[in-house]
Amino acid sequence: MDKVTIFDTTLRDGEQAPGYSMNADEKVRMALQLEALGVDVMEAGFAVASPGDFAGVEAISAAVTRPVVACLARALPKDIDAAASALRRARRARIHTFIATSDLHLKCKLRISRADCLSRVKAMVAYARSKCPDVEFSAEDASRTDMDFLCKVMETAIAAGATTVNVPDTVGYSTPEEFGAMIAELVGRVPNIGDATISTHCHDDLGLAVANTLAGIRAGARQAECTIGGIGERAGNAALEEVVMGLRTRHDHYGDIATGIRTDEIAHTAAMLANITGIKIAPNKAIVGANAFAHESGIHQHGVLANARTYEIMTPESVGVKKTELVLGRHSGRHAFAERLAQIGYPSLAEERIDALFAEFKALADSKKTIDERDLVALVEAGYGVKTDPDKVWKLDSFVVNSGDHMSATAQVTLVRGGKKRQEAALGTGPVYAAFAAIERVVRRKFTLEDYQIRAVTERRDALGEVLVKITDKKTGGVFRGRGVSTDIIKGSILALLGALNKIEA
Numbered sequence: 001m002d003k004v005t006i007f008d009t010t011l012r013d014g015e016q017a018p019g020y021s022m023n024a025d026e027k028v029r030m031a032l033q034l035e036a037l038g039v040d041v042m043e044a045g046f047a048v049a050s051p052g053d054f055a056g057v058e059a060i061s062a063a064v065t066r067p068v069v070a071c072l073a074r075a076l077p078k079d080i081d082a083a084a085s086a087l088r089r090a091r092r093a094r095i096h097t098f099i100a101t102s103d104l105h106l107k108c109k110l111r112i113s114r115a116d117c118l119s120r121v122k123a124m125v126a127y128a129r130s131k132c133p134d135v136e137f138s139a140e141d142a143s144r145t146d147m148d149f150l151c152k153v154m155e156t157a158i159a160a161g162a163t164t165v166n167v168p169d170t171v172g173y174s175t176p177e178e179f180g181a182m183i184a185e186l187v188g189r190v191p192n193i194g195d196a197t198i199s200t201h202c203h204d205d206l207g208l209a210v211a212n213t214l215a216g217i218r219a220g221a222r223q224a225e226c227t228i229g230g231i232g233e234r235a236g237n238a239a240l241e242e243v244v245m246g247l248r249t250r251h252d253h254y255g256d257i258a259t260g261i262r263t264d265e266i267a268h269t270a271a272m273l274a275n276i277t278g279i280k281i282a283p284n285k286a287i288v289g290a291n292a293f294a295h296e297s298g299i300h301q302h303g304v305l306a307n308a309r310t311y312e313i314m315t316p317e318s319v320g321v322k323k324t325e326l327v328l329g330r331h332s333g334r335h336a337f338a339e340r341l342a343q344i345g346y347p348s349l350a351e352e353r354i355d356a357l358f359a360e361f362k363a364l365a366d367s368k369k370t371i372d373e374r375d376l377v378a379l380v381e382a383g384y385g386v387k388t389d390p391d392k393v394w395k396l397d398s399f400v401v402n403s404g405d406h407m408s409a410t411a412q413v414t415l416v417r418g419g420k421k422r423q424e425a426a427l428g429t430g431p432v433y434a435a436f437a438a439i440e441r442v443v444r445r446k447f448t449l450e451d452y453q454i455r456a457v458t459e460r461r462d463a464l465g466e467v468l469v470k471i472t473d474k475k476t477g478g479v480f481r482g483r484g485v486s487t488d489i490i491k492g493s494i495l496a497l498l499g500a501l502n503k504i505e506a
């Protein structure tokens with residue numbers, strides 16, 4: 001079987017998209033899941049871009065063992081030095097260097113000639129190669145580059161030591177026919193193409209990223225760059241799960257082309273990304289959306305009951321979507337609870353964490369009739385990433401709010417840290433505003449509320465409310481997210497804000 005290398009750039013191109021930024025801890029958590037998913041290469045970041053990016057690449061390099069860890073670098077010595085340095089601890093490292101090659105970018109953005117571009121490619125690929133045996137070169141805006149020049153660029157990059165040459169459709173302009181033809185032309189015209197792997201990197205501005213990627217693979221590309229859920233700059237990148245399941249489900253069309261992806265980890269990986277970033281998956285999203293395997297209409301339900309293949313071209317199990325037969329209640333024991341956590345994707349939680357979750361679960365079971373997988377995920381995710389050192393974290397002791405339609409809302413909040421209680425009260429236009437203002441006084445830290453989202457985790461009136469907040473710390477400018485769950489939405493809001501504030505402290 002032919003193998004396509006899956007290069008995941010969720011933590012670089014994906015993370016560059018608005019709303020998807022992650023801190024180093026969150027990136028490591030995601031990276032370990034990408035490793036479990038079976039990606040061959042993961043792009044961990046763009047080390048020169050910021051200290052946070054550098055730290056993320058360093059932390060991922062130290063954390064993952066099997067996949068190659070790649071770091072992006074412009075074709076500049078300082079970028080390549082930063083990439084090499086951030087990748088120091090990676091078991092298998094790759095420097096991914098790029099320069100734009102279309103006339104438009106050369107003239108308007110870089111203000112250099114084609115000849116200058118070629119000499120930069122030659123010198124910088126060779127420089128990267130002197131620092132790392134695995135070098136990928138990308139011709140940014142390849143799909144709008146003159147074909148003769150693109151062939152020359154790729155030949156030069158390979159001669160200078162590139163082991164992978166990437167062909168980005170940077171602005172999502174190409175069509176599947178054009179993109180496939182471009183890859184075929186590179187295969188046919190670049191004399192040393194056999195010394196490197198051809199890669200695709202397609203953006204989704206016209207909704208064609210996955211189609212273009214698959215066309216590229218048909219034409220001879222053997223690396224596909226993609227992201228979980230297709231996140232990425234503007235309209236995003238090719239969705240990993242769609243490329244992988246496309247190849248697998250339609251092997252009659254694409255031939256026997258394998259990937260190393262453990263497809264039954266797909267759903268969990270997509271859910272983890274949504275949980276970390278707080279950005280929900282659209283229900284109609286292919287493969288990972290909530291409706292991807294739901295059958296509402298009578299005709300479809302009838303068909304699926306008779307034979308699932310009538311309306312399902314792949315099984316839910318093959319992508320890790322499990323039917324939730326879980327019902328836990330107040331009589332469930334800790335053992336069954338821990339087993340269920342492992343089954344839903346949290347197999348290695350610390351014993352103290354399970355104890356704390358079990359206590360929360362028991363309290364919830366008193367106020368809510370049935371507890372299903374969604375409730376458990378919400379409980380676990382609400383506590384992720386928060387350090388528990390009692391001297392460093394603020395905990396909620398108690399609160400009282402008053403609100404009505406003929407009065408200002410008031411809140412009195414008591415928090416505890418390092419064994420000491422502190423209480424403040426404040427007014428607001430509503431109870432959440434008032435509670436947040438009181439907390440701001442208690443913690444003596446100013447912040448701007450960037451985003452606030454609230455949703456019911458499950459159906460019915462006794463559902464848990466899940467609150468996500470995103471704040472900017474006025475002192476450092478850092479952005480922090482917090483999540484809180486409670487059957488009381490004011491309490492959920494307070495817990496979410498404390499989660500974010502405790503991340504600043506940590």
Ligand code: KIV
Nearest residue numbers: 098138140141168170
């Ligand atoms: O879209 C693009 O061209 C890129 C390159 C840096 C590979 O992301």
Ligand code: ZN
Nearest residue numbers: 013170201233
């Ligand atoms: Zn890109």
